[in-house]
Amino acid sequence: MLLPLSWLREFVPFAGTAEELADRLTMLGLEVEEVRDPFAHLAPVVTGRVVECRPHPGADHLFLCRVDVGGPEVLPIVCGAPNVAAGQVVPVAPVGTTLPGGLTIQKAKIRGEVSLGMICSERELGLGEAHGGILVLDAGLAPGLSLPHALGLEREVLDVSITPNRADCLSILGLARETAAAFGLPLQLPTVLVEEAGAPWSLAVTVEAEVCPLYQARLIRGLRPVPSPPWMRYRLMACGMRPHNAVVDVTNYVLLETGQPLHAFDAHRLRGEVIRAARTQQAMDFVTLDGQTRRLLPGDILIWDGEGPVAVAGVMGGQNAEVSEATTTVLLESAVFAPLVVRQTARRLGIASEAAYRFERGVDPVGNSWAMNRAAALLAELAGGTIAPGVAKAEPRPYTERTVRFRPARVAEVLGVDPGETFARTTLVALGCAVRQEAEDWAVTLPSWRLDLEREIDLVEEVARFFGMDRLPAILPLVPRSLEDLAQADTSFAETSAVKAWGRSVGLLEAVNYSFVSAADMARCGLPLEGAVRVANPLSEDMEVLRTDLVPGMLRALRTSIAGGTTRVRLFEISRVFSRDATSETGVAEALRLGILLHGARFPERAPYPRGEAGFADIKGLVEHLFQHLGLGGCRWRAQSVRPYLAQQAEVILDGGCAGAVGCIRPELADAYEARGPVWYADIDLETVLRLARQTRRQFVPLPRFPVVRRDVTLRLGWETSVDALLDTIAAMDESLVDEYFVLDVYEPGEGMVRHVTLRVVYRHPERTLKDKEVDKVHGRIVAHLLRQLPVQVV
């Protein structure tokens, strides 16, 4: 809401500065975004007196003027306007001025004559449509005055951000009420004199009570097709509205002033002496006054004359009864429409009109009459109209006063500080409430314009607003805790944080990608759309599906990082993925996933690190590190194709179930994201992992007292046999003296050649020191078993 300070001052004698007002309103919850000067661009334009004006010797329609602009020198200006004459006071744009149309005035020579400025028309100044000649100002104005000052234009306009509950403040009047209450000033309404005259008229008004509790209208005859006066036009412009003609401007002016939207129909274009406000029963096309054909649906409220619709109620009038240059008689409508229906219709039609904006937030049902009369009086005054006697009216649901019980002690209970009963009473009265003592409590009658006030707590807020919420002390509460709270504790944030801390500790960078992806991203990764959740109204195609896997986002992050010049990328993300699930309350299942992506060198490419690319061992190792970090027992790996976007992949099994997959992003997919070499990726089902981690109990085992004996064996192992098979075979033997065993070394003489795998078996007896002979016996048994069970040879 734009609030010109001078307009406000017509309603309340506020003598302070715009900044003082802005600060106070902001601290009342009416946040002032800025104080602006809507005509700042006209400040360089000055008043000038034409001291001499003679025809240009070299051109028929040009004049040579000498203009006194208050400076030491009289400016020579060539002017082409037919109405320029000596003695006039005119607006002069000196050299260097940029006019609203974008034209910058320069020193010029026009047909051989020097011109140092431009005498402007109304249109050139952006102040109106007139361009038949220059704007001639009041001859009494001194030369050299800045034009906004000379014309009395609004210089200080507050841009006030109005929260959706404060429909009353979508008007000068509403903001004046707040100002008056805040500064203890009286509210002064302009006098409205409705002088009715002329022949009686009649109009039968019928309304549907549910959607139109009040409809009234006045008839104004004998209007002249005149523009509204400059002061009104300038005010409308200062409020961001474009002036049209007196009739339209007056309705807009009163809308801004009172917050009551008004509509003027050309009365001669209305058919039959009836007006009806009712919902349409059937869909139809209707041309609104902006010339657009609108599809109306059953339920939309329309204003009907004797033959058909003439307006979309509260949203926009129809072209068929629009006022024009030819209009002499208008029917001035002032009504109250159901907020919800107006909102639905306006949204569906995509019309964000000032009227709809106010109706959908609620208008003052009592102030309605004042607004209508104010507009009628202005039409009579400014456009020569005559107000016909009487008002056509239907009010099936007259406004009844609302009274709320108020316990003054509630204020201190809610706020934690007591502004005092006197303060509370003064504030409520200043806001237009009537306060009546009833035993301990107050009966507070609410003002008709404050439809947002309904309950005691709303009044507490009013007292708090005027007391100043910034005056509340800061007190720490004693937060209650119960054993139940601790037992029910939601651990997901702590658990996720712990895994994130792990990621950080192993040198990964955390990514946070959007939860939505494009269908194309999904397809590129081979992820099925079936079972995925679609956004019904996505912002763009890029964001139409809720991700079922973290990989598309991680690949995007990879591409961004590579584009940023990073060659070594190590990322992780912990986020939810989504899938359709009919059993869920929302129809959507959400599951926590961990994605890890490695690309480029294993170590930073500098001293003292060895060279080499990250490989399967790196990504697999990170996953095993995580599991060990979480206290989970051994995981198993199974080479299996489980993710469509991975090649060379393996599934990781924890506690007998799949806990994720690890592998290399398919090369053509990696290429699509501009990777330069293999991209290693792990997709971990964090729900499962965390569930298992929660079940893990750490258990102490007494430290062994006797020394170990180590034996190594090196075996030739083809690619058809997994190293895992060696370990599994030893495990299956369940030899009691075996303490642990692991792969000591893998030697690959050349790409694809048979590997030499050295196993180390560590032996220990819990109760005595082992003899070499016993160890040799067991070790020999193990090696023999390996040779028998697997296609391996001792090197």
Add this chain to the structure above:
Amino acid sequence: MKRELVAQLERLVPRFDEMLAQAAAPEELEAARVAFLGRKGELAALMARMGELAVDDRPEVGRVANAVKAKLTELWQQAQQRMLPRPEGAYFDAGEPGWVPDVGALHPTTLIQQEICAVLQRLGFETVSGPEVETDFHNFEALNLPPGHPARDMQDTLYITERILLRTHTSPMQVRTMLARRPPLAIIAPGKVYRRDSDLTHTPMFHQIEGLLVDRHVTMAQLRGVLTALVQAIFGPSTRVRFRPSFFPFTEPSAEVDMSCVLCTGRGVLESGELCRVCKGTGWVEILGCGMVDPAVFAQVGIDAAVWSGFAFGLGVERIAMLKYGIGDLRLFFENDTRFVRQFA
């Protein structure tokens, strides 16, 4: 013959020692080495005479020659060390790069969420979570935002179906907690939220943290206490907090909270005299919305507003991160350029 040769060999040791002792420069040391240990030096010359000995005598003299050679070599090495005294731990350069394990980093939104949750947990609040895909009831209706309420315009919503949506704020977690448990309650709920909005200052996904306290006799002054503690814990004890009335359908009274600007420390102008771009010269930046739980919300979740009262607040994580770390561009948060995230190690 044998005895003479042995004696000559053994005399080499004191003579060499003396010569080394007199050497004052590395060149002189080297000259001594050449004279005794060189190919044409004295030791070599004596050893050449071994052939003149009887075959039986040769092993004994050979052993002596070897011992002498070892002794001479040792003396020379000692002399060399004396000549070039080295500190303990020679061949050491602390300037060579160390083996630094990769330094990981958490996303700034995670850092801020963890920091805020840690502060509030210390004050007794418990962290809870909830679904990101929500019902209209939990996200709007239970929060006093019935269908068609103009305040729904404040949050442009991404829908899955007519009644299922991506949560537009973390407030539905309030509703879920109040439905599931009985007061007193003290919770915080961090998480992702979604709006149908994308421009320089809005991303369709961002993070919020919701706080809720429900107890007997909760006051707005306590709300101010908790938020002051929170803001000062994050931005420093000299940060000032301002409460300004505002409107949210689910709180009444409602307030917007500003804090003194981090860049200009609330003065509105910078040292250079320029208008502060962070607070646009006002000295204050808006950081969160809050208020006392609206009785209508209590009614929706079956809590008796005559007995219980409460406060709630919600803050935008990215906004706090931008102010705290001086990040100027919101879009950087979700591009995940390695160079961005790395800065938060």
